[in-house]
Amino acid sequence: MKHSRSSYARSLIEASLDPLVTISADGKIMDVNRATEKVTGVPRKALIGSDFSNYFTEPQRARDGYQLAFSQGTVMDYPLAICHASGKITEVLYNASVYRDEEGNVAGLFAAARDITALKKAQRELESAIAQMQLIREMTDLLQSCQKTDEAYPIIKTALVALFPNTEGGVYIMEPQSRALTLVDQWGRTDLEKLFMPNDCWGMRRGRIHIAGDGRAINPICRHVKQTTAAYICIPLLAHSHGLGLIHIEYHLGGMDPEEIQRKFSIAETAADSARLALANLTLREELHALSIRDPLTGLFNRRFLEEAVDRELVRMHRADQTLAIAILDIDHFKRLNDTYGHDTGDEVLRQVAQLMSRFRRGNDIVCRYGGEEFVIVMTEIAVDAAVERLNSLRSAVESLSYKTETGTRTSVTASIGMSLYPEHGDNRLDLITRADQALYLAKNGGRNRVVVAD
Ligand SMILES: Nc1nc2c(ncn2[C@@H]2O[C@H](COP(=O)(O)OP(=O)(O)OP(=O)(O)O)[C@@H](O)[C@H]2O)c(=O)[nH]1
Numbered sequence: 001m002k003h004s005r006s007s008y009a010r011s012l013i014e015a016s017l018d019p020l021v022t023i024s025a026d027g028k029i030m031d032v033n034r035a036t037e038k039v040t041g042v043p044r045k046a047l048i049g050s051d052f053s054n055y056f057t058e059p060q061r062a063r064d065g066y067q068l069a070f071s072q073g074t075v076m077d078y079p080l081a082i083c084h085a086s087g088k089i090t091e092v093l094y095n096a097s098v099y100r101d102e103e104g105n106v107a108g109l110f111a112a113a114r115d116i117t118a119l120k121k122a123q124r125e126l127e128s129a130i131a132q133m134q135l136i137r138e139m140t141d142l143l144q145s146c147q148k149t150d151e152a153y154p155i156i157k158t159a160l161v162a163l164f165p166n167t168e169g170g171v172y173i174m175e176p177q178s179r180a181l182t183l184v185d186q187w188g189r190t191d192l193e194k195l196f197m198p199n200d201c202w203g204m205r206r207g208r209i210h211i212a213g214d215g216r217a218i219n220p221i222c223r224h225v226k227q228t229t230a231a232y233i234c235i236p237l238l239a240h241s242h243g244l245g246l247i248h249i250e251y252h253l254g255g256m257d258p259e260e261i262q263r264k265f266s267i268a269e270t271a272a273d274s275a276r277l278a279l280a281n282l283t284l285r286e287e288l289h290a291l292s293i294r295d296p297l298t299g300l301f302n303r304r305f306l307e308e309a310v311d312r313e314l315v316r317m318h319r320a321d322q323t324l325a326i327a328i329l330d331i332d333h334f335k336r337l338n339d340t341y342g343h344d345t346g347d348e349v350l351r352q353v354a355q356l357m358s359r360f361r362r363g364n365d366i367v368c369r370y371g372g373e374e375f376v377i378v379m380t381e382i383a384v385d386a387a388v389e390r391l392n393s394l395r396s397a398v399e400s401l402s403y404k405t406e407t408g409t410r411t412s413v414t415a416s417i418g419m420s421l422y423p424e425h426g427d428n429r430l431d432l433i434t435r436a437d438q439a440l441y442l443a444k445n446g447g448r449n450r451v452v453v454a455d
């Protein structure tokens with residue numbers, strides 16, 4: 001009966017999936033079950049009699065737990081990590097309690113471990129997923145506050161570097177005219193292709209993520225990828241199937257399990273989605289802005305732009321204690337020209353005068369179509385004499401332009417110019433424009449085709 005009871009107890013111990021061990025008062029292993037052999041990779045014979053702390057990644061911590069169990073009589077959920085002979089680590093929680101001999105003296109410790117490796121891994125993955133989502137959220141937040149695409153690229157890059165440590169890559173933007181993909185920011189390697197066409201990238205061609213260099217049989221290597229020692233992922237940034245750019249990430253497969261790689265891809269996709277939306281908004285905003293500050297007939301800046309620019313320049317001139325000249329150029333008898341030769345000839349005159357004025361621009365000068373047949377020129381850091389001289393040469397250049405009319409004859413125009421100076425005639429845009437306008441009125445009344453400075 002005695003024999004069968006101990007064999008029953010043994011079977012029970014062996015049936016446990018948790019590693020069970022008894023340790024003597026001097027720290028030597030006295031007995032183990034099969035689960036302990038399995039988790040350590042050491043046969044029972046070698047385990048018995050050996051120092052129990054040898055099998056942990058942190059032997060001192062194991063000994064501390066052992067001491068604690070002795071002093072308290074028991075320890076619960078004591079975290080340790082067992083090191084298998086192969087190097088594989090099993091994270092466990094230990095429950096241990098002392099056991100006594102027949103005289104009631106402490107004879108050793110009985111300890112049971114619960115494998116929490118999978119739980120810990122899931123916990124770490126969850127924590128890392130939360131941290132990554134937090135990073136993406138921060139990136140999205142910052143991107144929403146960007147005013148220009150130029151501000152967005154470094155934010156996207158910084159987020160990608162944080163999301164994918166130990167990778168290399170770059171952010172490309174598609175040039176609207178040529179459709180070429182241009183490298184605008186990069187991390188890690190510095191020899192990424194700087195410029196290539198969408199056709200050189202399988203991701204851009206197909207409008208979806210392209211993964212290659214990771215040993216899959218079919219996925220071909222993109223032409224823009226110079227070295228193929230690393231695996232890589234190309235994420236096209238598209239908005240309504242219109243190309244905005246590309247995110248290219250290269251990574252080394254060593255040590256990453258396929259599940260982890262898959263997770264990284266999903267994160268890359270989420271980050272790219274956010275970057276794509278932000279870039280689409282910014283590009284649209286920039287396009288609208290360009291439309292809103294240009295005059296469609298002449299291509300010059302419009303009044304709205306001028307107002308913002310003059311205010312900015314006035315602040316700059318004030319700080320630098322410098323002068324600024326504002327001149328309004330008005331084509332003489334333009335109504336008559338329109339009435340005589342037709343509106344199209346009038347338009348052609350406006351276009352040619354605009355081109356002339358663009359060529360006239362120097363340094364920080366601002367030239368714009370102020371409305372109708374009126375143009376404004378802003379010249380910074382200029383004295384009155386120099387300004388008048390330049391304006392007179394512009395006036396005579398306008399006079400020497402010749403236009404073919406709708407009837408086939410040629411005609412020409414003259415222009416009157418009124419000018420005011422900062423700070424002499426005012427310290428703000430409205431005053432300066434009013435004074436220039438008054439000077440223009442005087443130029444018209446004085447016989448036209450002349451430059452008049454506010455008195
Ligand atoms: N062709 C053309 N004409 C325009 C445009 N915008 C304004 N105009 C015309 O420009 C003319 C401006 O005429 P006015 O302001 O009377 O002045 P003006 O005939 O130039 O006479 P002065 O300024 O006194 O020399 C009007 O007939 C407008 O219709 C445009 O975009 N194209």
